[in-house]
Amino acid sequence: MLAGKRILLGITGGIAAYKIPEFIRLLRAEGAEVKVVCTPQSLDFVTPLTLATTSGNPVVVSLFDAHSGTWVNHVELALWADVMVIAPLTANSLAGLVNGKTDNAVLVTALCTRCPVVLVPAMDHDMWEHQSTLNNIQKAEAMGYALMRPEYGALASGLIGQGRMPEPPAMLQFLTLFQQCHSWWKGKKVLISSGGTREAIDPVRFISNQSSGKMGVALAEAAYCAGAQVTLVRTRGSKMPYFKNINCIEVETALQMQSAISGMANEQDVICMAAAVADFRVDQPSLQKLKKKDQGLNHLIWVENPDILKGLAQENRPYFLLGFALESNGNVQDARLKLLQKGADALALNSLTDSGAGFGTDTNKMTLITHDSTYELSLKSKTEIAVEILNIVAECKLKSSQV
Ligand code: C5P
Numbered sequence: 001m002l003a004g005k006r007i008l009l010g011i012t013g014g015i016a017a018y019k020i021p022e023f024i025r026l027l028r029a030e031g032a033e034v035k036v037v038c039t040p041q042s043l044d045f046v047t048p049l050t051l052a053t054t055s056g057n058p059v060v061v062s063l064f065d066a067h068s069g070t071w072v073n074h075v076e077l078a079l080w081a082d083v084m085v086i087a088p089l090t091a092n093s094l095a096g097l098v099n100g101k102t103d104n105a106v107l108v109t110a111l112c113t114r115c116p117v118v119l120v121p122a123m124d125h126d127m128w129e130h131q132s133t134l135n136n137i138q139k140a141e142a143m144g145y146a147l148m149r150p151e152y153g154a155l156a157s158g159l160i161g162q163g164r165m166p167e168p169p170a171m172l173q174f175l176t177l178f179q180q181c182h183s184w185w186k187g188k189k190v191l192i193s194s195g196g197t198r199e200a201i202d203p204v205r206f207i208s209n210q211s212s213g214k215m216g217v218a219l220a221e222a223a224y225c226a227g228a229q230v231t232l233v234r235t236r237g238s239k240m241p242y243f244k245n246i247n248c249i250e251v252e253t254a255l256q257m258q259s260a261i262s263g264m265a266n267e268q269d270v271i272c273m274a275a276a277v278a279d280f281r282v283d284q285p286s287l288q289k290l291k292k293k294d295q296g297l298n299h300l301i302w303v304e305n306p307d308i309l310k311g312l313a314q315e316n317r318p319y320f321l322l323g324f325a326l327e328s329n330g331n332v333q334d335a336r337l338k339l340l341q342k343g344a345d346a347l348a349l350n351s352l353t354d355s356g357a358g359f360g361t362d363t364n365k366m367t368l369i370t371h372d373s374t375y376e377l378s379l380k381s382k383t384e385i386a387v388e389i390l391n392i393v394a395e396c397k398l399k400s401s402q403v
Contacts, residue, residue: 001176003031008081008113010106011051013041014088015156016122016165020046023087023168024054030172035077036060039093039104063105074105078112085175086110087120087148088165091127091136094119098139118146118178120171125161146186146227148174151244166243173242177225180387182394186227191261191268191319192220193275193308195238197254200285201300209276210359213238215324216274218386220246223270226390233260235275254278254305265312268319270393273309274348276326276359281305313343320397322389326350326358335369346370346396348389354379368392 007027011017017038024034036051037060048059063072078084086093086106093106097119102108110117119140127133128150141147148171153164166174194216196209217239220232224246231247234240235257241248251257254277265271283301290296309323323344325335330351339347349367350358356379357365365379368389377388 001030001180002027002172005032005179006080006082007032007034007175008077008084008109008115009034009036009055010084010086010089010110011036011038011042011046012086012088012090012093012104012106013039013044014090014122014165015045016088017042017045019165019168020087021050021054023171024051026168026172027175028054028056030176035080037074037077037105037109039106041090060105060109063108072105074109075112078109079114081113081115083115083175083179084110084113084117085120085171086117087171088122089119091121091123091130091133094121094133094136094140097145098136098143116146116178116183118148118175120148120150120165122150122165123163124155124157125159125163128161128163141187146178149245170243173221174225177222177383177387178227180391181222181226182391183226184394184398185223185390188223188228188269189231189267190220190223190228190270190272191231191233191264192216192223192272193233193257193261193277194220195235196276197235197257197278197305198237198252199254199278199281199305200252201282201297202286202288202290204289207278207280207282209278211235211238211276212360213275214360214362214382215364215386216272217241218382219272219274219389222383222386222390228270231264233257233275254281254308258306258308258311261308261312266318270320270322270397271312272322272324272389273312273344274324277308278305307342309342309344320345320393322346322348322393324348324350326352328352330354330367332367332369332374335367339369339371346393370396 034055035057036055051059096107151164152162195213196211198206198208200206220230224230233249236252249260280302283303321344335349347369354365356363364382364385366377368375
């Protein structure tokens with residue numbers, strides 16, 4: 001996905017700079033072209049020779065060499081890039097960036113870019129939490145910079161907290177998805193449900209389904225990389241997202257999922273109900289393990305679960321509502337009927353007859369139905385399908401805002 005992309009990497013003086021050669025190696029393995037511009041302080045943590053060797057290009061540290069009289073054209077460098085990534089971004093350079101300071105080569109170059117710029121701040125926990133940093137982050141987002149937030153974990157100071165730069169594979173995945181997703185998602189609030197709910201029969205048994213949670217997680221990850229604030233309401237035992245900063249709420253039953261979602265629904269811009277919610281639950285699950293000799297399982301009384309999706313479809317809702325449906329035959333007419341019955345804005349339809357699609361697989365093939373269009377999404381990874389779905393939703397939202 002990054003093949004042929006021109007990536008301009010800005011490195012500032014934080015300890016995490018030592019991980020950047022590995023990031024460059026991953027970018028180049030994807031076929032991206034990489035050029036590096038860095039601050040003098042960053043060279044305390046990584047050598048220009050390592051950066052030049054891994055990137056295959058000379059490294060820019062200063063825009064002017066007093067001895068040779070040569071000058072680096074930072075404007076050309078900035079305009080060369082399809083995307084600029086500043087990683088790690090120190091509190092100092094962040095402050096410089098949002099205040100238009102140009103006292104190092106990274107800041108001067110960043111000021112000349114016309115492409116998207118992704119900031120990857122990394123610093124000690126207390127610096128990250130400091131009000132001045134928080135203000136600067138807010139300012140940077142308002143100015144249109146994309147942000148990959150630092151992670152929680154062990155820090156160079158010996159403290160444990162928020163501030164770690166994400167590992168190079170996570171930065172690669174973030175950049176890949178960021179590049180593909182529509183910019184409409186930036187700053188939007190998104191709630192996604194994933195996995196199969198479990199309904200207790202007794203303390204050790206439950207009824208559930210084959211849902212792995214992979215499609216919901218793929219949507220959550222893509223939306224996160226597109227700059228959305230994502231909440232993932234996932235069922236116990238289902239797939240966890242790769243990015244640690246996705247806000248996860250774990251639930252087990254349909255009723256728990258309903259209460260988690262309904263409390264937050266009206267704050268959302270988009271809700272995607274990718275979870276496979278059990279249609280029925282056992283009325284009053286046994287508090288003791290049911291015994292075979294008592295034939296306890298033969299006497300279960302089932303009650304219908306609320307339809308969460310339908311309940312979310314009230315009039316004048318502030319959010320776009322996307323439902324999912326798995327049908328034995330993938331009949332689009334039936335799915336259109338379901339879209340109307342559920343009152344959602346769109347429905348992503350899976351057919352049980354399609355191989356490589358549906359529960360548990362890493363790939364999917366879907367038909368996305370809106371009230372006025374049908375989109376065929378051919379067999380590809382769930383991540384790629386998620387990107388296509390998000391881009392269609394963004395187009396729908398943009399279209400409806402123009403009406
Ligand atoms: O009716 P059906 O189960 O085919 O609909 C699937 C869609 O409805 C999915 O988006 C699923 O998350 C949602 N659903 C729900 N509550 C239920 C059953 C399904 O929200 N009780």
